[in-house]
Amino acid sequence: MEIKVLNKGFVRLVDIMGDDSAIVQAARTSYGTGTKSYEEDKKLIRYLLRNKHTSPFEMVELKFHIKLPIFVARQWIRHRTANVNEFSGRYSEMRDEFYIPELEDVRNQSTTNKQGRSDTILDSEISSSFVESVKNSQTDLYKEYKHYIDTGIARELSRINLPLSIYTEWYWKIDLHNLFHFLKLRMDKHAQYEIRCYAEAIAEILKEKVPIAYEAFEDYTLNSMYFSKNEQKLLSKLLNNIDIDDALLSDVKLDKREITEFKDKINLLKQK
Ligand SMILES: Cc1cc2nc3c(=O)[nH]c(=O)nc-3n(C[C@H](O)[C@H](O)[C@H](O)COP(=O)(O)OP(=O)(O)OC[C@H]3O[C@@H](n4cnc5c(N)ncnc54)[C@H](O)[C@@H]3O)c2cc1C
Incomplete structure:
Protein backbone atom coordinates (compact mmCIF):
# COMPACT_ATOMS: atom_id res chain seq x y z
CA MET A 1 0.00 0.00 0.00
CA GLU A 2 1.77 3.16 -1.23
CA ILE A 3 0.62 6.78 -1.05
CA LYS A 4 2.48 9.52 -2.95
CA VAL A 5 3.39 12.53 -0.81
CA LEU A 6 4.77 15.94 -1.93
CA ASN A 7 6.53 16.03 -5.33
CA LYS A 8 8.68 12.90 -5.01
CA GLY A 9 7.97 11.33 -1.62
CA PHE A 10 5.83 8.41 -0.53
CA VAL A 11 4.57 6.43 2.43
CA ARG A 12 4.46 2.69 1.83
CA LEU A 13 3.11 0.21 4.36
CA VAL A 14 5.57 -2.69 4.28
CA ASP A 15 4.21 -4.84 7.05
CA ILE A 16 1.58 -4.83 9.77
CA MET A 17 1.20 -7.09 12.77
CA GLY A 18 -2.32 -7.15 14.19
CA ASP A 19 -5.50 -5.21 13.53
CA ASP A 20 -8.55 -4.06 15.52
CA SER A 21 -9.04 -7.61 16.79
CA ALA A 22 -5.50 -7.73 18.23
CA ILE A 23 -6.41 -4.75 20.44
CA VAL A 24 -9.56 -6.51 21.64
CA GLN A 25 -7.72 -9.79 22.15
CA ALA A 26 -5.10 -8.14 24.39
CA ALA A 27 -7.69 -6.15 26.34
CA ARG A 28 -9.93 -9.17 26.94
CA THR A 29 -6.92 -11.02 28.34
CA SER A 30 -6.73 -8.43 31.09
CA TYR A 31 -10.50 -8.46 31.59
CA GLY A 32 -10.70 -12.24 31.38
CA THR A 33 -13.18 -12.79 28.54
CA GLY A 34 -12.76 -13.79 24.87
CA THR A 35 -13.85 -12.11 21.62
CA LYS A 36 -17.49 -11.02 21.52
CA SER A 37 -19.69 -9.43 18.85
CA TYR A 38 -18.46 -6.70 16.47
CA GLU A 39 -20.49 -4.06 18.33
CA GLU A 40 -19.13 -5.12 21.71
CA ASP A 41 -15.56 -5.18 20.40
CA LYS A 42 -16.06 -1.69 18.94
CA LYS A 43 -17.43 -0.41 22.27
CA LEU A 44 -14.42 -1.91 24.06
CA ILE A 45 -11.87 -0.26 21.72
CA ARG A 46 -13.60 3.09 22.10
CA TYR A 47 -13.74 2.68 25.89
CA LEU A 48 -10.02 1.86 26.02
CA LEU A 49 -8.98 4.90 24.00
CA ARG A 50 -11.38 7.23 25.82
CA ASN A 51 -9.91 6.17 29.15
CA LYS A 52 -6.29 6.12 27.98
CA HIS A 53 -5.92 2.41 28.56
CA THR A 54 -3.31 2.39 25.83
CA SER A 55 -1.27 -0.80 26.16
CA PRO A 56 -3.65 -2.94 24.02
CA PHE A 57 -2.94 -0.50 21.14
CA GLU A 58 0.76 -1.35 21.43
CA MET A 59 -0.11 -4.88 20.21
CA VAL A 60 -0.46 -3.54 16.65
CA GLU A 61 2.90 -2.86 14.96
CA LEU A 62 3.36 -1.14 11.60
CA LYS A 63 6.45 -0.95 9.39
CA PHE A 64 6.65 1.77 6.74
CA HIS A 65 9.05 2.61 3.94
CA ILE A 66 9.08 6.40 3.67
CA LYS A 67 10.72 8.79 1.23
CA LEU A 68 10.91 12.31 2.61
CA PRO A 69 12.95 15.52 2.39
CA ILE A 70 15.65 15.84 5.06
CA PHE A 71 14.00 18.89 6.71
CA VAL A 72 10.88 16.75 7.28
CA ALA A 73 13.04 13.86 8.52
CA ARG A 74 14.63 16.16 11.12
CA GLN A 75 11.23 16.90 12.64
CA TRP A 76 10.08 13.28 12.31
CA ILE A 77 13.13 11.77 14.03
CA ARG A 78 12.22 13.62 17.24
CA HIS A 79 9.62 10.91 17.79
CA ARG A 80 11.75 8.51 19.80
CA THR A 81 9.37 5.62 20.23
CA ALA A 82 9.94 4.15 16.76
CA ASN A 83 12.67 2.03 15.15
CA VAL A 84 14.44 3.61 12.20
CA ASN A 85 16.87 2.52 9.51
CA GLU A 86 17.86 5.28 7.08
CA PHE A 87 19.52 5.43 3.65
CA SER A 88 23.26 6.14 4.07
CA GLY A 89 24.82 9.01 2.16
CA ARG A 90 28.22 7.68 3.31
CA TYR A 91 27.62 4.30 1.68
CA SER A 92 25.66 5.32 -1.44
CA GLU A 93 25.48 8.36 -3.68
CA MET A 94 22.63 10.76 -2.89
CA ARG A 95 20.08 10.92 -5.71
CA ASP A 96 19.28 14.10 -7.62
CA GLU A 97 15.83 14.37 -5.99
CA PHE A 98 14.71 17.49 -4.20
CA TYR A 99 11.51 18.84 -2.66
CA ILE A 100 10.07 21.71 -4.65
CA PRO A 101 7.00 23.34 -3.09
CA GLU A 102 3.87 23.92 -5.13
CA LEU A 162 23.68 19.43 -0.02
CA PRO A 163 20.47 21.24 1.02
CA LEU A 164 17.80 20.08 3.50
CA SER A 165 15.35 19.79 0.59
CA ILE A 166 17.10 16.65 -0.75
CA TYR A 167 15.14 13.41 -0.30
CA THR A 168 16.18 10.60 2.01
CA GLU A 169 14.47 7.27 2.68
CA TRP A 170 13.94 5.15 5.75
CA TYR A 171 12.20 2.17 7.20
CA TRP A 172 10.17 3.23 10.23
CA LYS A 173 8.49 0.79 12.61
CA ILE A 174 6.16 1.89 15.41
CA ASP A 175 3.25 0.55 17.45
CA LEU A 176 -0.24 1.97 17.11
CA HIS A 177 -0.30 3.75 20.47
CA ASN A 178 2.85 5.73 19.66
CA LEU A 179 1.72 6.25 16.07
CA PHE A 180 -1.48 7.89 17.35
CA HIS A 181 0.71 10.20 19.48
CA PHE A 182 2.77 11.07 16.36
CA LEU A 183 -0.41 11.74 14.35
CA LYS A 184 -1.98 13.88 17.08
CA LEU A 185 1.10 16.16 16.98
CA ARG A 186 1.82 16.07 13.27
CA MET A 187 -1.75 16.32 11.88
CA ASP A 188 -2.30 19.41 14.00
CA LYS A 189 -2.50 22.75 12.18
CA HIS A 190 0.57 23.92 14.12
CA ALA A 191 2.74 21.24 12.50
CA GLN A 192 4.62 22.21 9.33
CA TYR A 193 2.52 21.64 6.19
CA GLU A 194 5.02 19.19 4.65
CA ILE A 195 5.13 16.78 7.64
CA ARG A 196 1.34 17.10 7.92
CA CYS A 197 1.07 15.69 4.37
CA TYR A 198 2.94 12.56 5.52
CA ALA A 199 0.85 12.27 8.70
CA GLU A 200 -2.33 12.47 6.62
CA ALA A 201 -1.06 9.73 4.28
CA ILE A 202 -0.41 7.46 7.28
CA ALA A 203 -3.90 8.28 8.60
CA GLU A 204 -5.37 7.06 5.28
CA ILE A 205 -3.58 3.73 5.75
CA LEU A 206 -4.84 3.40 9.33
CA LYS A 207 -8.43 4.10 8.25
CA GLU A 208 -8.20 0.98 6.10
CA LYS A 209 -6.15 -1.28 8.37
CA VAL A 210 -7.55 -0.47 11.85
CA PRO A 211 -10.87 1.27 11.08
CA ILE A 212 -12.42 0.99 14.55
CA ALA A 213 -9.31 2.15 16.42
CA TYR A 214 -8.74 4.99 13.93
CA GLU A 215 -12.32 6.22 14.31
CA ALA A 216 -11.92 6.16 18.10
CA PHE A 217 -8.65 8.11 17.74
CA GLU A 218 -10.41 10.75 15.62
CA ASP A 219 -13.23 11.06 18.14
CA TYR A 220 -11.37 10.95 21.44
CA THR A 221 -7.88 12.22 20.63
CA LEU A 222 -7.43 14.00 17.31
CA ASN A 223 -10.59 16.11 17.44
CA SER A 224 -11.00 16.26 21.20
CA MET A 225 -10.56 19.45 23.16
CA TYR A 226 -8.76 20.11 26.42
CA PHE A 227 -9.88 22.72 28.99
CA SER A 228 -7.59 23.70 31.87
CA LYS A 229 -8.99 24.32 35.38
CA ASN A 230 -9.25 28.09 34.74
CA GLU A 231 -10.71 27.58 31.28
CA GLN A 232 -13.39 25.37 32.83
CA LYS A 233 -14.28 28.18 35.26
CA LEU A 234 -14.64 30.57 32.32
CA LEU A 235 -16.61 28.02 30.34
CA SER A 236 -18.98 27.68 33.26
CA LYS A 237 -19.54 31.48 33.16
CA LEU A 238 -20.27 31.32 29.42
CA LEU A 239 -22.79 28.53 30.04
CA ASN A 240 -24.45 30.88 32.56
CA ASN A 241 -24.83 33.47 29.78
CA ILE A 242 -21.98 35.73 30.84
CA ASP A 243 -20.36 37.43 27.85
CA ILE A 244 -16.87 36.12 26.99
CA ASP A 245 -15.17 39.54 27.41
CA ASP A 246 -16.91 40.08 30.78
CA ALA A 247 -15.92 36.56 31.84
CA LEU A 248 -12.31 37.33 30.93
CA LEU A 249 -12.44 40.42 33.19
CA SER A 250 -13.45 38.25 36.17
CA ASP A 251 -11.14 36.87 38.86
CA VAL A 252 -10.17 33.91 36.64
CA LYS A 253 -6.87 34.96 35.14
CA LEU A 254 -5.40 33.66 31.89
CA ASP A 255 -2.30 35.07 30.22
CA LYS A 256 -2.50 36.71 26.77
CA ARG A 257 -1.68 33.56 24.85
CA GLU A 258 -4.10 31.45 26.91
CA ILE A 259 -6.88 33.97 26.18
CA THR A 260 -6.26 33.64 22.43
CA GLU A 261 -6.22 29.84 22.70
CA PHE A 262 -9.40 29.85 24.82
CA LYS A 263 -11.20 32.12 22.34
CA ASP A 264 -10.04 29.88 19.46
CA LYS A 265 -11.56 26.87 21.22
CA ILE A 266 -14.84 28.68 21.88
CA ASN A 267 -15.03 29.84 18.25
CA LEU A 268 -14.39 26.28 17.09
CA LEU A 269 -17.21 25.04 19.32
CA LYS A 270 -19.55 27.72 17.96
CA GLN A 271 -18.89 26.44 14.44
CA LYS A 272 -19.87 22.83 15.32
C1 LIG B 1 4.27 21.88 16.23
C2 LIG B 1 5.55 21.41 16.83
C3 LIG B 1 6.59 22.30 17.01
C4 LIG B 1 7.80 21.87 17.55
N1 LIG B 1 8.83 22.76 17.72
C5 LIG B 1 10.03 22.36 18.22
C6 LIG B 1 11.13 23.26 18.37
O1 LIG B 1 11.04 24.42 18.06
N2 LIG B 1 12.30 22.76 18.86
C7 LIG B 1 12.45 21.46 19.23
O2 LIG B 1 13.53 21.07 19.67
N3 LIG B 1 11.41 20.58 19.10
C8 LIG B 1 10.22 20.99 18.60
N4 LIG B 1 9.19 20.09 18.46
C9 LIG B 1 9.42 18.70 18.83
C10 LIG B 1 8.71 18.35 20.17
O3 LIG B 1 9.25 19.11 21.23
C11 LIG B 1 8.88 16.85 20.46
O4 LIG B 1 10.25 16.55 20.60
C12 LIG B 1 8.31 15.99 19.36
O5 LIG B 1 7.03 16.41 19.00
C13 LIG B 1 8.25 14.53 19.83
O6 LIG B 1 7.28 14.45 20.83
P1 LIG B 1 7.37 13.40 22.01
O7 LIG B 1 8.65 13.56 22.77
O8 LIG B 1 6.10 13.49 22.79
O9 LIG B 1 7.35 12.03 21.16
P2 LIG B 1 8.14 10.63 21.34
O10 LIG B 1 9.60 10.88 21.27
O11 LIG B 1 7.51 9.74 20.35
O12 LIG B 1 7.79 10.20 22.76
C14 LIG B 1 6.46 9.81 23.12
C15 LIG B 1 6.32 9.96 24.61
O13 LIG B 1 7.20 9.04 25.24
C16 LIG B 1 7.78 9.63 26.39
N5 LIG B 1 9.24 9.66 26.20
C17 LIG B 1 9.94 9.21 25.13
N6 LIG B 1 11.25 9.33 25.32
C18 LIG B 1 11.41 9.88 26.54
C19 LIG B 1 12.53 10.27 27.31
N7 LIG B 1 13.78 10.09 26.88
N8 LIG B 1 12.32 10.83 28.49
C20 LIG B 1 11.08 11.02 28.96
N9 LIG B 1 9.95 10.67 28.30
C21 LIG B 1 10.12 10.10 27.10
C22 LIG B 1 7.16 11.02 26.52
O14 LIG B 1 6.03 10.93 27.34
C23 LIG B 1 6.72 11.34 25.13
O15 LIG B 1 5.64 12.25 25.06
C24 LIG B 1 7.97 20.50 17.93
C25 LIG B 1 6.91 19.61 17.74
C26 LIG B 1 5.72 20.05 17.20
C27 LIG B 1 4.60 19.04 17.00
Whole structure:
Protein backbone atom coordinates (compact mmCIF):
# COMPACT_ATOMS: atom_id res chain seq x y z
CA MET A 1 0.00 0.00 0.00
CA GLU A 2 1.77 3.16 -1.23
CA ILE A 3 0.62 6.78 -1.05
CA LYS A 4 2.48 9.52 -2.95
CA VAL A 5 3.39 12.53 -0.81
CA LEU A 6 4.77 15.94 -1.93
CA ASN A 7 6.53 16.03 -5.33
CA LYS A 8 8.68 12.90 -5.01
CA GLY A 9 7.97 11.33 -1.62
CA PHE A 10 5.83 8.41 -0.53
CA VAL A 11 4.57 6.43 2.43
CA ARG A 12 4.46 2.69 1.83
CA LEU A 13 3.11 0.21 4.36
CA VAL A 14 5.57 -2.69 4.28
CA ASP A 15 4.21 -4.84 7.05
CA ILE A 16 1.58 -4.83 9.77
CA MET A 17 1.20 -7.09 12.77
CA GLY A 18 -2.32 -7.15 14.19
CA ASP A 19 -5.50 -5.21 13.53
CA ASP A 20 -8.55 -4.06 15.52
CA SER A 21 -9.04 -7.61 16.79
CA ALA A 22 -5.50 -7.73 18.23
CA ILE A 23 -6.41 -4.75 20.44
CA VAL A 24 -9.56 -6.51 21.64
CA GLN A 25 -7.72 -9.79 22.15
CA ALA A 26 -5.10 -8.14 24.39
CA ALA A 27 -7.69 -6.15 26.34
CA ARG A 28 -9.93 -9.17 26.94
CA THR A 29 -6.92 -11.02 28.34
CA SER A 30 -6.73 -8.43 31.09
CA TYR A 31 -10.50 -8.46 31.59
CA GLY A 32 -10.70 -12.24 31.38
CA THR A 33 -13.18 -12.79 28.54
CA GLY A 34 -12.76 -13.79 24.87
CA THR A 35 -13.85 -12.11 21.62
CA LYS A 36 -17.49 -11.02 21.52
CA SER A 37 -19.69 -9.43 18.85
CA TYR A 38 -18.46 -6.70 16.47
CA GLU A 39 -20.49 -4.06 18.33
CA GLU A 40 -19.13 -5.12 21.71
CA ASP A 41 -15.56 -5.18 20.40
CA LYS A 42 -16.06 -1.69 18.94
CA LYS A 43 -17.43 -0.41 22.27
CA LEU A 44 -14.42 -1.91 24.06
CA ILE A 45 -11.87 -0.26 21.72
CA ARG A 46 -13.60 3.09 22.10
CA TYR A 47 -13.74 2.68 25.89
CA LEU A 48 -10.02 1.86 26.02
CA LEU A 49 -8.98 4.90 24.00
CA ARG A 50 -11.38 7.23 25.82
CA ASN A 51 -9.91 6.17 29.15
CA LYS A 52 -6.29 6.12 27.98
CA HIS A 53 -5.92 2.41 28.56
CA THR A 54 -3.31 2.39 25.83
CA SER A 55 -1.27 -0.80 26.16
CA PRO A 56 -3.65 -2.94 24.02
CA PHE A 57 -2.94 -0.50 21.14
CA GLU A 58 0.76 -1.35 21.43
CA MET A 59 -0.11 -4.88 20.21
CA VAL A 60 -0.46 -3.54 16.65
CA GLU A 61 2.90 -2.86 14.96
CA LEU A 62 3.36 -1.14 11.60
CA LYS A 63 6.45 -0.95 9.39
CA PHE A 64 6.65 1.77 6.74
CA HIS A 65 9.05 2.61 3.94
CA ILE A 66 9.08 6.40 3.67
CA LYS A 67 10.72 8.79 1.23
CA LEU A 68 10.91 12.31 2.61
CA PRO A 69 12.95 15.52 2.39
CA ILE A 70 15.65 15.84 5.06
CA PHE A 71 14.00 18.89 6.71
CA VAL A 72 10.88 16.75 7.28
CA ALA A 73 13.04 13.86 8.52
CA ARG A 74 14.63 16.16 11.12
CA GLN A 75 11.23 16.90 12.64
CA TRP A 76 10.08 13.28 12.31
CA ILE A 77 13.13 11.77 14.03
CA ARG A 78 12.22 13.62 17.24
CA HIS A 79 9.62 10.91 17.79
CA ARG A 80 11.75 8.51 19.80
CA THR A 81 9.37 5.62 20.23
CA ALA A 82 9.94 4.15 16.76
CA ASN A 83 12.67 2.03 15.15
CA VAL A 84 14.44 3.61 12.20
CA ASN A 85 16.87 2.52 9.51
CA GLU A 86 17.86 5.28 7.08
CA PHE A 87 19.52 5.43 3.65
CA SER A 88 23.26 6.14 4.07
CA GLY A 89 24.82 9.01 2.16
CA ARG A 90 28.22 7.68 3.31
CA TYR A 91 27.62 4.30 1.68
CA SER A 92 25.66 5.32 -1.44
CA GLU A 93 25.48 8.36 -3.68
CA MET A 94 22.63 10.76 -2.89
CA ARG A 95 20.08 10.92 -5.71
CA ASP A 96 19.28 14.10 -7.62
CA GLU A 97 15.83 14.37 -5.99
CA PHE A 98 14.71 17.49 -4.20
CA TYR A 99 11.51 18.84 -2.66
CA ILE A 100 10.07 21.71 -4.65
CA PRO A 101 7.00 23.34 -3.09
CA GLU A 102 3.87 23.92 -5.13
CA LEU A 103 3.31 27.60 -5.91
CA GLU A 104 0.23 27.82 -3.67
CA ASP A 105 2.23 26.45 -0.73
CA VAL A 106 4.77 29.28 -0.88
CA ARG A 107 3.64 31.77 1.76
CA ASN A 108 4.96 34.65 3.82
CA GLN A 109 5.89 34.27 7.48
CA SER A 110 2.76 34.18 9.66
CA THR A 111 2.31 37.25 11.84
CA THR A 112 0.37 35.31 14.50
CA ASN A 113 2.36 32.06 14.63
CA LYS A 114 6.11 32.49 15.00
CA GLN A 115 6.74 28.96 13.69
CA GLY A 116 4.32 28.94 10.78
CA ARG A 117 3.38 30.42 7.45
CA SER A 118 0.53 32.75 6.63
CA ASP A 119 -2.86 31.61 5.24
CA THR A 120 -2.75 34.26 2.52
CA ILE A 121 -1.85 33.08 -0.99
CA LEU A 122 1.03 35.09 -2.44
CA ASP A 123 1.18 36.89 -5.73
CA SER A 124 2.21 34.23 -8.29
CA GLU A 125 5.24 36.29 -9.41
CA ILE A 126 6.70 36.18 -5.89
CA SER A 127 6.08 32.45 -5.40
CA SER A 128 7.38 31.58 -8.92
CA SER A 129 10.55 33.54 -8.35
CA PHE A 130 11.10 31.77 -4.98
CA VAL A 131 10.55 28.33 -6.56
CA GLU A 132 12.85 29.13 -9.51
CA SER A 133 15.60 30.29 -7.17
CA VAL A 134 15.22 27.15 -5.00
CA LYS A 135 15.41 24.93 -8.12
CA ASN A 136 18.51 26.73 -9.44
CA SER A 137 20.46 26.41 -6.22
CA GLN A 138 19.45 22.72 -5.92
CA THR A 139 20.85 22.13 -9.44
CA ASP A 140 24.08 24.01 -8.64
CA LEU A 141 24.63 22.25 -5.31
CA TYR A 142 24.00 18.82 -6.82
CA LYS A 143 26.42 19.59 -9.68
CA GLU A 144 29.05 20.56 -7.11
CA TYR A 145 28.34 17.34 -5.15
CA LYS A 146 28.81 15.22 -8.31
CA HIS A 147 32.00 17.10 -9.09
CA TYR A 148 33.45 16.28 -5.66
CA ILE A 149 32.43 12.61 -6.07
CA ASP A 150 34.01 12.45 -9.57
CA THR A 151 37.27 13.90 -8.26
CA GLY A 152 37.41 11.14 -5.63
CA ILE A 153 36.37 13.07 -2.49
CA ALA A 154 34.67 10.73 0.01
CA ARG A 155 30.87 10.52 -0.25
CA GLU A 156 30.59 11.40 3.45
CA LEU A 157 32.31 14.74 2.74
CA SER A 158 31.00 15.43 -0.75
CA ARG A 159 27.46 15.54 0.66
CA ILE A 160 27.96 18.09 3.42
CA ASN A 161 26.80 21.09 1.38
CA LEU A 162 23.68 19.43 -0.02
CA PRO A 163 20.47 21.24 1.02
CA LEU A 164 17.80 20.08 3.50
CA SER A 165 15.35 19.79 0.59
CA ILE A 166 17.10 16.65 -0.75
CA TYR A 167 15.14 13.41 -0.30
CA THR A 168 16.18 10.60 2.01
CA GLU A 169 14.47 7.27 2.68
CA TRP A 170 13.94 5.15 5.75
CA TYR A 171 12.20 2.17 7.20
CA TRP A 172 10.17 3.23 10.23
CA LYS A 173 8.49 0.79 12.61
CA ILE A 174 6.16 1.89 15.41
CA ASP A 175 3.25 0.55 17.45
CA LEU A 176 -0.24 1.97 17.11
CA HIS A 177 -0.30 3.75 20.47
CA ASN A 178 2.85 5.73 19.66
CA LEU A 179 1.72 6.25 16.07
CA PHE A 180 -1.48 7.89 17.35
CA HIS A 181 0.71 10.20 19.48
CA PHE A 182 2.77 11.07 16.36
CA LEU A 183 -0.41 11.74 14.35
CA LYS A 184 -1.98 13.88 17.08
CA LEU A 185 1.10 16.16 16.98
CA ARG A 186 1.82 16.07 13.27
CA MET A 187 -1.75 16.32 11.88
CA ASP A 188 -2.30 19.41 14.00
CA LYS A 189 -2.50 22.75 12.18
CA HIS A 190 0.57 23.92 14.12
CA ALA A 191 2.74 21.24 12.50
CA GLN A 192 4.62 22.21 9.33
CA TYR A 193 2.52 21.64 6.19
CA GLU A 194 5.02 19.19 4.65
CA ILE A 195 5.13 16.78 7.64
CA ARG A 196 1.34 17.10 7.92
CA CYS A 197 1.07 15.69 4.37
CA TYR A 198 2.94 12.56 5.52
CA ALA A 199 0.85 12.27 8.70
CA GLU A 200 -2.33 12.47 6.62
CA ALA A 201 -1.06 9.73 4.28
CA ILE A 202 -0.41 7.46 7.28
CA ALA A 203 -3.90 8.28 8.60
CA GLU A 204 -5.37 7.06 5.28
CA ILE A 205 -3.58 3.73 5.75
CA LEU A 206 -4.84 3.40 9.33
CA LYS A 207 -8.43 4.10 8.25
CA GLU A 208 -8.20 0.98 6.10
CA LYS A 209 -6.15 -1.28 8.37
CA VAL A 210 -7.55 -0.47 11.85
CA PRO A 211 -10.87 1.27 11.08
CA ILE A 212 -12.42 0.99 14.55
CA ALA A 213 -9.31 2.15 16.42
CA TYR A 214 -8.74 4.99 13.93
CA GLU A 215 -12.32 6.22 14.31
CA ALA A 216 -11.92 6.16 18.10
CA PHE A 217 -8.65 8.11 17.74
CA GLU A 218 -10.41 10.75 15.62
CA ASP A 219 -13.23 11.06 18.14
CA TYR A 220 -11.37 10.95 21.44
CA THR A 221 -7.88 12.22 20.63
CA LEU A 222 -7.43 14.00 17.31
CA ASN A 223 -10.59 16.11 17.44
CA SER A 224 -11.00 16.26 21.20
CA MET A 225 -10.56 19.45 23.16
CA TYR A 226 -8.76 20.11 26.42
CA PHE A 227 -9.88 22.72 28.99
CA SER A 228 -7.59 23.70 31.87
CA LYS A 229 -8.99 24.32 35.38
CA ASN A 230 -9.25 28.09 34.74
CA GLU A 231 -10.71 27.58 31.28
CA GLN A 232 -13.39 25.37 32.83
CA LYS A 233 -14.28 28.18 35.26
CA LEU A 234 -14.64 30.57 32.32
CA LEU A 235 -16.61 28.02 30.34
CA SER A 236 -18.98 27.68 33.26
CA LYS A 237 -19.54 31.48 33.16
CA LEU A 238 -20.27 31.32 29.42
CA LEU A 239 -22.79 28.53 30.04
CA ASN A 240 -24.45 30.88 32.56
CA ASN A 241 -24.83 33.47 29.78
CA ILE A 242 -21.98 35.73 30.84
CA ASP A 243 -20.36 37.43 27.85
CA ILE A 244 -16.87 36.12 26.99
CA ASP A 245 -15.17 39.54 27.41
CA ASP A 246 -16.91 40.08 30.78
CA ALA A 247 -15.92 36.56 31.84
CA LEU A 248 -12.31 37.33 30.93
CA LEU A 249 -12.44 40.42 33.19
CA SER A 250 -13.45 38.25 36.17
CA ASP A 251 -11.14 36.87 38.86
CA VAL A 252 -10.17 33.91 36.64
CA LYS A 253 -6.87 34.96 35.14
CA LEU A 254 -5.40 33.66 31.89
CA ASP A 255 -2.30 35.07 30.22
CA LYS A 256 -2.50 36.71 26.77
CA ARG A 257 -1.68 33.56 24.85
CA GLU A 258 -4.10 31.45 26.91
CA ILE A 259 -6.88 33.97 26.18
CA THR A 260 -6.26 33.64 22.43
CA GLU A 261 -6.22 29.84 22.70
CA PHE A 262 -9.40 29.85 24.82
CA LYS A 263 -11.20 32.12 22.34
CA ASP A 264 -10.04 29.88 19.46
CA LYS A 265 -11.56 26.87 21.22
CA ILE A 266 -14.84 28.68 21.88
CA ASN A 267 -15.03 29.84 18.25
CA LEU A 268 -14.39 26.28 17.09
CA LEU A 269 -17.21 25.04 19.32
CA LYS A 270 -19.55 27.72 17.96
CA GLN A 271 -18.89 26.44 14.44
CA LYS A 272 -19.87 22.83 15.32
C1 LIG B 1 4.27 21.88 16.23
C2 LIG B 1 5.55 21.41 16.83
C3 LIG B 1 6.59 22.30 17.01
C4 LIG B 1 7.80 21.87 17.55
N1 LIG B 1 8.83 22.76 17.72
C5 LIG B 1 10.03 22.36 18.22
C6 LIG B 1 11.13 23.26 18.37
O1 LIG B 1 11.04 24.42 18.06
N2 LIG B 1 12.30 22.76 18.86
C7 LIG B 1 12.45 21.46 19.23
O2 LIG B 1 13.53 21.07 19.67
N3 LIG B 1 11.41 20.58 19.10
C8 LIG B 1 10.22 20.99 18.60
N4 LIG B 1 9.19 20.09 18.46
C9 LIG B 1 9.42 18.70 18.83
C10 LIG B 1 8.71 18.35 20.17
O3 LIG B 1 9.25 19.11 21.23
C11 LIG B 1 8.88 16.85 20.46
O4 LIG B 1 10.25 16.55 20.60
C12 LIG B 1 8.31 15.99 19.36
O5 LIG B 1 7.03 16.41 19.00
C13 LIG B 1 8.25 14.53 19.83
O6 LIG B 1 7.28 14.45 20.83
P1 LIG B 1 7.37 13.40 22.01
O7 LIG B 1 8.65 13.56 22.77
O8 LIG B 1 6.10 13.49 22.79
O9 LIG B 1 7.35 12.03 21.16
P2 LIG B 1 8.14 10.63 21.34
O10 LIG B 1 9.60 10.88 21.27
O11 LIG B 1 7.51 9.74 20.35
O12 LIG B 1 7.79 10.20 22.76
C14 LIG B 1 6.46 9.81 23.12
C15 LIG B 1 6.32 9.96 24.61
O13 LIG B 1 7.20 9.04 25.24
C16 LIG B 1 7.78 9.63 26.39
N5 LIG B 1 9.24 9.66 26.20
C17 LIG B 1 9.94 9.21 25.13
N6 LIG B 1 11.25 9.33 25.32
C18 LIG B 1 11.41 9.88 26.54
C19 LIG B 1 12.53 10.27 27.31
N7 LIG B 1 13.78 10.09 26.88
N8 LIG B 1 12.32 10.83 28.49
C20 LIG B 1 11.08 11.02 28.96
N9 LIG B 1 9.95 10.67 28.30
C21 LIG B 1 10.12 10.10 27.10
C22 LIG B 1 7.16 11.02 26.52
O14 LIG B 1 6.03 10.93 27.34
C23 LIG B 1 6.72 11.34 25.13
O15 LIG B 1 5.64 12.25 25.06
C24 LIG B 1 7.97 20.50 17.93
C25 LIG B 1 6.91 19.61 17.74
C26 LIG B 1 5.72 20.05 17.20
C27 LIG B 1 4.60 19.04 17.00
